[in-house]
Amino acid sequence: MKRCLHLHEHVAIDESMIRFKGRSSLKQYMPKKPIKRGFKVWVLADETEYTWKFDIYTEKSQDGVQKNLSSSVVKNLCKDLVGKGHKIYFDNYFNSIELLTWLKIIN
DSSP states (O other): OTTTOOOOSEEEEEEEEEEOOSOOTTEEEOTTSSSOEEEEEEEEEETTOOEEEEEEOOSOBTTBSOSSHHHHHHHHHHGGGTTSOOEEEEOTTTOOHHHHHHHHHHO
C-alpha cells in the first residue's frame, strides 16, 4: 500500500474492526462498537481515508505482556514518517506524556 500512494501531510491513527464470525484466536469482542465481533486492526490513514499502514491486534507482544500498548501502536505505525513533516492525529486512547515526548523529539 505504501508504494501506491504518496502520503498527504495530515494522517490519523485509529482502530477499526473487520467483521469475522468464524473461529480464530485473534477474534475480539467489543460490545460498544457497531461491529461487535471480528479482528481489531490499528490503522494509519491519510486525509483521503486511504489506509497506508495497518497492524492486526494480537493481544501479545514478542516479550510476553505488552506495556504501553497505545504509544507502541503509534510509534510502530509512524516509524516510516519520522522527520518527514506529517501532522499526526489520534484520539485520547493513544495519548500519553511518553508518546507526546517521543513525537516532539522525532520532529
